[in-house]
Amino acid sequence: MNTGPALVSILRQGSYLIASIHTALDDSQLMRLQKDLVDQIGRHRSRGVIIDVAALDVLDSFGSRTLRDIAEMARLRGALTVIVGIQPDVAFAMVSLGMGTGSVHAALDLEEGLEYLDRQVRARQPGSSVVVPR
Amino acid sequence: MVRRIVRSRVADHPAADDLVQETLLRVLGAMGRVEPGMLEPYAIVTARHVIASMWKDQDRHRRNQHRMADLRLPDAPDADLLLGEDRAAVAQALQHLSDRERDTLLAHELHGQDTRSLADELGSTAGAVAAQLNRTRARLRVEYLLAVERTEPFSDRCRPVLIALSSGDRRRQRDVDAGRHLLECELCARLSQPLLGRGQQHDDEVRIPIRADADVVLARQGVRELAARAGFSPTDLTIIATAVSEISRNIVRFATAGEIVVELLEEPRPGVRIVARDTGPGIPDVEQALTDGFSTYRGLGLGLPGARRLMDEFAVVSEVDRGTTVTMTKWRQEGSP
Numbered sequence: 461m462n463t464g465p466a467l468v469s470i471l472r473q474g475s476y477l478i479a480s481i482h483t484a485l486d487d488s489q490l491m492r493l494q495k496d497l498v499d500q501i502g503r504h505r506s507r508g509v510i511i512d513v514a515a516l517d518v519l520d521s522f523g524s525r526t527l528r529d530i531a532e533m534a535r536l537r538g539a540l541t542v543i544v545g546i547q548p549d550v551a552f553a554m555v556s557l558g559m560g561t562g563s564v565h566a567a568l569d570l571e572e573g574l575e576y577l578d579r580q581v582r583a584r585q586p587g588s589s590v591v592v593p594r
Numbered sequence: 595m596v597r598r599i600v601r602s603r604v605a606d607h608p609a610a611d612d613l614v615q616e617t618l619l620r621v622l623g624a625m626g627r628v629e630p631g632m633l634e635p636y637a638i639v640t641a642r643h644v645i646a647s648m649w650k651d652q653d654r655h656r657r658n659q660h661r662m663a664d665l666r667l668p669d670a671p672d673a674d675l676l677l678g679e680d681r682a683a684v685a686q687a688l689q690h691l692s693d694r695e696r697d698t699l700l701a702h703e704l705h706g707q708d709t710r711s712l713a714d715e716l717g718s719t720a721g722a723v724a725a726q727l728n729r730t731r732a733r734l735r736v737e738y739l740l741a742v743e744r745t746e747p748f749s750d751r752c753r754p755v756l757i758a759l760s761s762g763d764r765r766r767q768r769d770v771d772a773g774r775h776l777l778e779c780e781l782c783a784r785l786s787q788p789l790l791g792r793g794q795q796h797d798d799e800v801r802i803p804i805r806a807d808a809d810v811v812l813a814r815q816g817v818r819e820l821a822a823r824a825g826f827s828p829t830d831l832t833i834i835a836t837a838v839s840e841i842s843r844n845i846v847r848f849a850t851a852g853e854i855v856v857e858l859l860e861e862p863r864p865g866v867r868i869v870a871r872d873t874g875p876g877i878p879d880v881e882q883a884l885t886d887g888f889s890t891y892r893g894l895g896l897g898l899p900g901a902r903r904l905m906d907e908f909a910v911v912s913e914v915d916r917g918t919t920v921t922m923t924k925w926r927q928e929g930s931p
Binding site: 484485486487488489517518519520521522547548549550552553554556557558559 | 807808810811814815818828829831832833835836839840843846886896897899900901903904
């Protein structure tokens with residue numbers, strides 16, 4: 461269906477998945493991202509998911525809803541989700557529109573997102589032998 | 595006699611016959627107005643007009659040809675035939691004008707009579723004559739297209755809409771609700787293509803058809819680009835794009851076809867107006883649809899109320915089974931560049 465360059469890349473980093481969105485996405489592309497991510501969480505037994513939305517031009521009600529859904533589905537599959545890279549203008553518009561990503565954790569950038577996951581995942585499994593990559 | 599005059603001016607016969615017909619028709623039409631002895635000179639002058647207008651229209655048609663749907667190769671074997679059809683179409687189109695409109699147009703276009711002296715003759719002002727000429731040209735274009743297509747409008751709304759589009763008069767287009775008619779009337783949607791080509795000279799307006807998910811992204815980008823030219827801040831651009839995203843999604847979700855028209859405003863201050871039209875089922879209860887959290891699909895119920903919060907002015911007009919029009923405006927903040 462899509463023959464152009466990849467719109468989203470999902471990279472594996474240890475027990476985390478990092479989804480980078482490269483361009484503005486329409487609704488069906490967002491749904492596809494949701495499906496792909498949830499599939500891969502199971503396949504790679506991921507503990508954490510980072511979604512980088514810096515390239516999104518807007519986060520409207522559907523976009524926010526989808527991010528929230530992804531986080532909830534990931535949680536049910538045993539992974540924690542962090543959204544990184546929300547631009548200041550986008551954040552402003554989201555609040556004016558009257559919505560947010562609710563309980564989903566957000567971090568300023570990829571580095572902070574990774575730090576957050578490290579802390580949370582380690583805290584969740586005290587004394588476990590799972591090696592958490594840094 | 596008429597035939598001789600025409601033959602002497604145009605060599606090729608198929609057109610000549612049409613021109614003779616055209617001239618005779620006009621002379622017959624004018625019989626009552628012309629003094630008996632003057633009929634012959636009148637016919638000669640009329641013939642000249644008809645011929646000259648043919649060249650003129652042909653010329654105009656050549657210039658506009660690239661806008662027409664039927665792209666032809668030069669010197670195709672059927673070129674003569676098509677040219678003949680064209681002339682017939684032009685002649686037919688001219689027939690639809692009133693005598694006064696036609697005479698004024700010809701006097702101005704062919705004999706170079708300026709609007710002021712025309713105004714004196716008609717007991718009017720130069721400005722009024724110029725405006726009338728523009729309207730006449732607009733009508734001629736519409737009648738020509740109808741003649742070429744050998745068709746008649748489906749309803750009595752078609753002609754006013756097409757003429758408004760042809761003249762590029764936006765106030766008139768709003769009065770006749772041209773945008774909605776184009777969504778509803780297939781014939782006009784097709785016929786208006788070459789006419790809209792003219793309208794696009796206004797670069798302070800973009801029109802984005804909305805049919806599928808991907809169009810929502812195009813609409814967002816289109817409005818952002820145009821509003822950026824009006825000097826909106828990046829934050830406002832994102833706000834406007836978000837509102838457009840919400841209302842164009844509604845079109846994709848609830849209606850099969852619609853469009854977003856974005857227009858820059860100068861008065862009373864700089865701003866951008868967005869009109870979203872669709873031919874969907876309409877909203878039975880607009881008040882309810884504007885309530886937070888009211889959603890008929892798997893959404894947040896923030897579409898319409900959210901867009902209303904983002905914009906400065908917001909109006910929804912909806913008719914069940916006919917469609918919905920959302921008009922929203924954002925003014926540029928004072929103090930922005």
